[in-house]
Amino acid sequence: MTTTGGDELTHRTTGTAAETDPEDWVLALSIEGPEQDVALRRLHGLLIRASRHQVLRMRAQLGGADAARVEELANQSADEAMVALLAKLHTFEGRSRFTTWAYKFAILQAATEVRRQAWRSREVTLDDGEVTVDRGPSVEQYAEAADLGRAVSRAIHQALTPHQRRIMLALVVDQVPIDVLAQRLGTSRNALYKTLHDARVRTRAHLAAAGHLRAVTVSEGVDR
Amino acid sequence: MNQRRVSREALRAMTLDTQPWLSCDECFDRMDTYVERLLTEPDHTDVAMTTHLNACTACAEETDSLLALIRSDH
Numbered sequence: 001m002t003t004t005g006g007d008e009l010t011h012r013t014t015g016t017a018a019e020t021d022p023e024d025w026v027l028a029l030s031i032e033g034p035e036q037d038v039a040l041r042r043l044h045g046l047l048i049r050a051s052r053h054q055v056l057r058m059r060a061q062l063g064g065a066d067a068a069r070v071e072e073l074a075n076q077s078a079d080e081a082m083v084a085l086l087a088k089l090h091t092f093e094g095r096s097r098f099t100t101w102a103y104k105f106a107i108l109q110a111a112t113e114v115r116r117q118a119w120r121s122r123e124v125t126l127d128d129g130e131v132t133v134d135r136g137p138s139v140e141q142y143a144e145a146a147d148l149g150r151a152v153s154r155a156i157h158q159a160l161t162p163h164q165r166r167i168m169l170a171l172v173v174d175q176v177p178i179d180v181l182a183q184r185l186g187t188s189r190n191a192l193y194k195t196l197h198d199a200r201v202r203t204r205a206h207l208a209a210a211g212h213l214r215a216v217t218v219s220e221g222v223d224r
Numbered sequence: 225m226n227q228r229r230v231s232r233e234a235l236r237a238m239t240l241d242t243q244p245w246l247s248c249d250e251c252f253d254r255m256d257t258y259v260e261r262l263l264t265e266p267d268h269t270d271v272a273m274t275t276h277l278n279a280c281t282a283c284a285e286e287t288d289s290l291l292a293l294i295r296s297d298h
Contacts, residue, residue: 053293054286096256103293104255107286115282130227133235145232152235172237173230178248178282189248193280197242200279204239 025098029089044082046099050106051077058111061118073117077110084109115177124176124184128165131156131173148212155206156199164199171196237279246276251283259291263298 019038022028028039052074059065065073085105092101133149156165170176171192178189185192207213230238254273261268277284 050293053296054289057289057292058285096260099297100256100260100290100294104252104286104290107289107293108252111282111286111289131230132227134229134231145235148235149230152238156238168238169228173228173234178280189282193248197245197279200238200240200242204241207239 021099025102026089026092029086040082043085043102044078046102047078047081047085047106048074050103051075051081051110054107054110055114058114058118061114063118073113074110077113078106080113081105081109112179115179116183119177119180124170124174124181126166126170128157128162128169131169151207151210151212152203155203155210155212159202159206160199164195164202167192167195168199168203240279242275242279244272244275246272248276248280248283251276251280251287255283255287255290259287259294262291263294 019042021042022035022039025039028035055070055073059070085102131149131153133145156168170181171178178192182189182192204213251273258270258273277287
């Protein structure tokens with residue numbers, strides 16, 4: 001394996017014996033012809049490698065999926081990543097190696113697919129119920145956490161909109177994966193993370209005004 | 225109305241300081257360069273990225289995964 005200057009493209013000799021990765025991926029992928037065909041095959045190989053890596057990392061979430069199922073998900077994710085990458089090919093600026101840039105498309109697609117598969121038969125309910133704190137290892141810690149828990153519960157019920165509260169509770173307390181929630185609500189990961197961010201900002205402001213933000217900061221320090 | 229029992233970790237996650245703001249899309253845009261910088265400069269810091277990754281478990285998993293994959297290539 002060698003690297004060139006410029007775009008720092010990696011030459012690989014694995015895969016089809018006579019084929020190597022192109023010097024300039026963007027150029028090779030952009031112009032129709034035999035070089036584009038080779039580049040597309042090589043790129044698809046990279047995407048399968050990355051999506052297989054991701055599916056295997058998250059395999060436990062799939063309830064012991066066998067090797068065939070892993071390969072099926074990896075191939076499906078690689079195909080979808082290929083479409084997403086080619087649509088954004090013009091945005092590649094060479095700030096990283098092309099292979100690193102390509103891998104992230106497959107990793108995102110595969111991780112999203114595994115989360116959706118893992119939750120496909122699970123119901124997601126959105127409600128904004130009261131929050132109470134689990135008992136800690138000691139009475140003192142429980143009392144401290146319960147006090148903070150009551151303050152947070154007040155904050156999220158007084159400072160957040162019903163939508164912000166439901167999203168925060170689903171993502172943080174019920175631990176619904178953000179991609180799954182986005183799919184069920186017909187929105188995007190980006191939009192849900194913004195809602196969660198705004199909810200956190202409002203919650204912290206409410207806690208600060210009530211004199212509880214120090215307790216949150218101390219709690220962060222303890223938990224880390 | 226349901227009553228939810230939450231862990232201390234969930235309380236911490238509900239009250240995280242997520243400033244400076246970085247969206248998941250921006251995190252995805254930076255992920256490749258961030259990971260390569262980490263590999264060549266282990267002390268590299270990007271406050272917006274680390275804040276986002278501490279607050280978004282999905283982006284954190286994907287960034288860790290990319291880092292592991294690139295390491296395995298070297």
